[in-house]
Amino acid sequence: MPQNADRRFRDDHRTRWYGFASMHLSQAARDALDKLRAVLAKEVGPIMPRAWESATMPPSVRETLASLDLMRPEGVAEVEADSTMFSGFRNYVLARTDASVATMHNGQSGLFRATVRHGGAPEQVAVLDPKVRSFALAGAFALTEPDHGSDIAGGLATTARFDEAAGDGEGRWIIDGAKRWIGGASTADIIAVFARDVADSQVKVFLVPSESSGLSMDTMVGKAALRPMQNSVIRFEEVAVPESARLREMNSWRDVNRILRVMRSDVAWIATGLQAGALDAALAYVRKREQFGRSIGSCQLVQEKLARILGNLTASLGMVVQLSAQQDAGNYVDANSALAKMQTARMARESVSLAREVHGGNGILLENDAARFFADAEAVYSYEGTHEVTALIVGPALTGESAFV
Numbered sequence: 001m002p003q004n005a006d007r008r009f010r011d012d013h014r015t016r017w018y019g020f021a022s023m024h025l026s027q028a029a030r031d032a033l034d035k036l037r038a039v040l041a042k043e044v045g046p047i048m049p050r051a052w053e054s055a056t057m058p059p060s061v062r063e064t065l066a067s068l069d070l071m072r073p074e075g076v077a078e079v080e081a082d083s084t085m086f087s088g089f090r091n092y093v094l095a096r097t098d099a100s101v102a103t104m105h106n107g108q109s110g111l112f113r114a115t116v117r118h119g120g121a122p123e124q125v126a127v128l129d130p131k132v133r134s135f136a137l138a139g140a141f142a143l144t145e146p147d148h149g150s151d152i153a154g155g156l157a158t159t160a161r162f163d164e165a166a167g168d169g170e171g172r173w174i175i176d177g178a179k180r181w182i183g184g185a186s187t188a189d190i191i192a193v194f195a196r197d198v199a200d201s202q203v204k205v206f207l208v209p210s211e212s213s214g215l216s217m218d219t220m221v222g223k224a225a226l227r228p229m230q231n232s233v234i235r236f237e238e239v240a241v242p243e244s245a246r247l248r249e250m251n252s253w254r255d256v257n258r259i260l261r262v263m264r265s266d267v268a269w270i271a272t273g274l275q276a277g278a279l280d281a282a283l284a285y286v287r288k289r290e291q292f293g294r295s296i297g298s299c300q301l302v303q304e305k306l307a308r309i310l311g312n313l314t315a316s317l318g319m320v321v322q323l324s325a326q327q328d329a330g331n332y333v334d335a336n337s338a339l340a341k342m343q344t345a346r347m348a349r350e351s352v353s354l355a356r357e358v359h360g361g362n363g364i365l366l367e368n369d370a371a372r373f374f375a376d377a378e379a380v381y382s383y384e385g386t387h388e389v390t391a392l393i394v395g396p397a398l399t400g401e402s403a404f405v
């Protein structure tokens with residue numbers, strides 16, 4: 001790469017996240033993210049258009065990410081590696097390359113790990129967390145059901161019944177029901193299943209081995225977003241697990257909410273990172289495309305679109321950094337996470353649409369990354385709490401009146 005281009009790349013890189021990161025992360029943490037970014041640029045980014053088209057995640061992607069030990073990178077103190085600021089920037093860097101890759105990694109490092117860490121008793125966490133961090137134990141998070149998405153809190157229909165006579169008199173939990181949209185389930189060793197205890201009607205979480213008798217799954221096909229990321233429908237017919245498989249600190253929907261608010265912030269960071277990726281794609285394209293005898297990057301109306309993307313991106317970054325700073329100071333508020341998810345995903349939708357637009361017709365071709373970001377933003381907009389549902393968490397916090405009867 002010529003020296004000028006090198007300098008420009010560094011400047012762009014600094015503008016879009018380094019300024020924020022340098023205020024909130026140690027040098028070691030920034031080094032780990034720089035290394036991640038370099039690996040993604042060389043080994044992952046180039047293969048994602050093809051992966052998107054074939055709707056398959058190349059196994060090398062997960063292997064590469066696992067080998068980087070991103071949940072406990074070398075030289076980064078444990079407290080910082082586990083901070084929401086670091087996991088946020090990690091999601092940002094991943095999503096800037098590809099939203100499916102970020103969603104896949106976050107399925108393990110965010111959804112599954114948070115469930116184990118916040119839901120497990122200390123002795124369960126001590127055994128499981130190192131395996132989760134290293135990907136030695138791959139997991140999936142199974143909350144959503146075929147008939148219950150936004151209304152899952154009250155509607156969750158999968159049941160767990162403790163049968164004292166089962167398991168040679170030791171007792172077993174018997175799980176029945178179905179889950180839908182479960183990311184990474186097809187490659188998971190363990191599925192974290194949210195089920196309602198028939199004895200007290202409370203929602204509890206069970207770590208169910210994916211090879212369990214009575215468990216079956218199908219990969220969902222025909223997706224128009226996040227295609228390389230596999231989602232599954234899972235059925236449970238009298239699946240038996242021992243008491244030791246139950247996460248002992250998850251005993252009600254209130255406990256589930258403790259993890260959802262962490263997860264919504266992770267997704268807000270993904271929605272921010274994918275805007276950075278869309279801007280990268282738009283800038284690369286307008287620099288090389290000429291019309292009317294000049295670069296389209298010199299056209300005023302094109303520059304206005306780029307400025308709007310950068311405005312959305314910068315506003316999103318400011319919001320997620322502030323959210324993570326609050327959370328790392330111990331201040332977790334449901335409405336704050338919901339607001340960040342709602343707002344960043346909304347801005348992401350506009351940003352990816354503008355990035356696609358400056359590509360003209362080429363913006364729908366997968367060889368141009370903008371096409372992928374454009375489609376993937378739709379899934380990010382809807383998962384982990386839709387626009388309406390997140391708004392209906394923020395609204396009551398403003399008015400003091402619940403929007404749900």
Ligand SMILES: Cc1cc2nc3c(=O)[nH]c(=O)nc-3n(C[C@H](O)[C@H](O)[C@H](O)COP(=O)(O)OP(=O)(O)OC[C@H]3O[C@@H](n4cnc5c(N)ncnc54)[C@H](O)[C@@H]3O)c2cc1C
Nearest residue numbers: 141142143144149150181182183379383384385386388389
């Ligand atoms: C790519 C992808 C990956 C996912 N991964 C996982 C996963 O790993 N694990 C998991 O458990 N789940 C996962 N999900 C599920 C996801 O969290 C749900 O899709 C989401 O919660 C919305 O539920 P739904 O799709 O059933 O929509 P619905 O709840 O059916 O909503 C349909 C529409 O109605 C609106 N709506 C519903 N209720 C109201 C209301 N009261 N007021 C106003 N509007 C309302 C919604 O906002 C939405 O616009 C994933 C989803 C996707 C798309």
